Amino acid sequence: MVILLIMKRILLLSLFFVVLAVKAQININIGSSNVGSAPISSFFSYSYVQQIYPKQEVNANAAGNITGLTFYLDPSALITDSSNWTVYLGHTPKISFASNTDWVPAAELTQVFAGAVSKNGNKVEIVFTTPFAYNNIDNLVVAAKENSPSIDINNFDEVFRVYPYIQNSALVYKGDRNVVDPASPPGGIRVDYKSAVTISGLTTNLAPGCPLVISPANNAQFIPLSPSISWQSVMGATSYRLSLGTTPGGTDVINHQTVNGVGYNLSPSTVLNNDTNYYLKVTAVSANGESLGCADYTFKTIPPVPVNDACSGALQVSAFPYAYTQADGMSSTNNGGFILACANDGMNDGLWFKFTGDGSQYTIKVAPGVASFDPKIGVYTGNCNSLVCVGTQDNGGGGSAETMTITTSAGTEYYINVGSYEDSVDMPEGAFTINITKL
Known part of the structure; x- marks a missing residue:
């Protein structure tokens, strides 16, 4: 009887760790039906794509090793001639690309995979040769290079699932002449979307991630006295809460206002003061709770009306x-x-x-x-x-x-x-x- 109880406990413990392993993944917009040139282009012979996933969007509960990525596409799509990949990960403080040559340097990236990939149903699953240690402090860079000299012909020019995100959140090069050298990539094009992706090895927070405020930008100057406030939507969020004050964490202007949507316009009676620093915080609310640890965004309003205005x-x-x-x-x-x-x-x-x-x-x-x-x-x-x-x-x-x-x-x-x-x-x-x- 004692031996049976011990064996049962060992079995339950093993099942527990299996469940934990299965749950150690983060899904980001994997239900999207849009297509685009990320993580690679299937319609050009060669491509090199960098994408930035902000820390708030990754929403991991702790630092950890990323062991693989899964990308999504139409089950009927072909990638036979777009299957020679090299994948890199890295950390970056920026959330978008400032120009068409603003690549994250190769020296700041770690190669985690090189070889042939294959499609299984609607997925391309990549298991890393070397896990990547994500610090859960910086934003995550996902870079992929496609090295095959030919293209795939599908019903759509591109086949991988993408979802809209903030302006210039991915940088794409695609062409038919040469394989790209990540140490000196050519100019690309910036796009406002990213790959739907599953990140293996990290565990997500149950509570939704902190919204990424788009406007006013953090540390922005000369903001109008009646600014329009907007932020990026958060997966799973049913509403948002907004606070605005004249001190860090302050609520003297707006006190935890519930907002259904991703934007807010101040009421006519709420006019800000000239030449004043304000502190803005937006959190997301879902059935699993409210965002935790969200940082203030700060901005400064325009100066008073000039003496030579009239x-x-x-x-x-x-x-x-x-x-x-x-x-x-x-x-x-x-x-x-x-x-x-x-x-x-x-x-x-x-x-x-x-x-x-x-x-x-x-x-x-x-x-x-x-x-x-x-x-x-x-x-x-x-x-x-x-x-x-x-x-x-x-x-x-x-x-x-x-x-x-x-x-x-x-x-x-x-x-x-x-x-x-x-x-x-x-x-x-x-x-x-x-x-x-x-x-």
């Missing part, structure tokens, strides 16, 4: 050459209208400067500090209540500098407006530098 507050220019950087330009207002003094060539009411002419020529140059600002220069005489057109200048687009030269009359006061080029739509100004030179 014509009546124009900055006086008395010495030349003159240079002024309008760092608070994004806080300007349109003052209830548009400047239409120049017939058929109006503009937004932006920031103002003035000087007294002496009969000389003056060159005015405005260089925007941000690519989103498309500046226009307007020059006027008269007075703020009755402007007379001297001329305007708007040759370039967003981020381009504008330059114009005027001939002055002695004793005449000239008003310079630097605003957005639009004459009927209130567009935001941005930071810029103005230089006025006497010729």
Whole structure:
């Protein structure tokens, strides 16, 4: 009887560890039906793809060894000529790719598999030759290189299942000429999706992962006083909770507001203060609980309205050459209208400067500090209540500098407006530098 009891306990213990082993995996959007060029391209001879899975999305309960990956595709798809793979894993602090050459360096990746893969039903299961030690601190990079010199013809150009994610979360190169060298990969294309995947060897948290806040970006500056807040959806989440305050972890602005969806707009009565740091926290809620350990995202609002926002507050220019950087330009207002003094060539009411002419020529140059600002220069005489057109200048687009030269009359006061080029739509100004030179 004692021997039977011991054997029974050993059997139950063995079954327990078998169950643990089966559960030691993390499934990420494995039900997706979309297709794309990740983890490899089946429609080009060669490909190299890097994907970033943020720590919040992996949502592992602890650091551990990743022992394999499973990717998903249509059961009828062929990958006969797309089956020679080399797979790498790595850690990275970034969540997206900044450019089409912003590859995670090969020196920061570990090769975990090289050889032939095969399809089993709707899966490609890869068991690593060498497990990868995931630290559960950084974000996970999954890179795969396909080395076969031919392509597979399927009903869809690409066959692997992908799901939408944040902008530029994967970087893809695909071509027909040469196998890619991960130490010096060519430029690729950034895409807004990633592979549906099962990560073997890690155990997921029961509670949902922390949402990845998209907007405002962490540590962002010059955020409007009524910002739109958005975040990436979390698998299994039924709702979200949002808090906003003026101190880390603070709730003095929004206190654990329940939100059904992945975005939130502040109510008209909740207007933020200028030039203030705010701390934002979003958690996900599911039947298994609420996200734990979610970090604050911080952002700073725009400065107060500039002193030269209106014509009546124009900055006086008395010495030349003159240079002024309008760092608070994004806080300007349109003052209830548009400047239409120049017939058929109006503009937004932006920031103002003035000087007294002496009969000389003056060159005015405005260089925007941000690519989103498309500046226009307007020059006027008269007075703020009755402007007379001297001329305007708007040759370039967003981020381009504008330059114009005027001939002055002695004793005449000239008003310079630097605003957005639009004459009927209130567009935001941005930071810029103005230089006025006497010729």
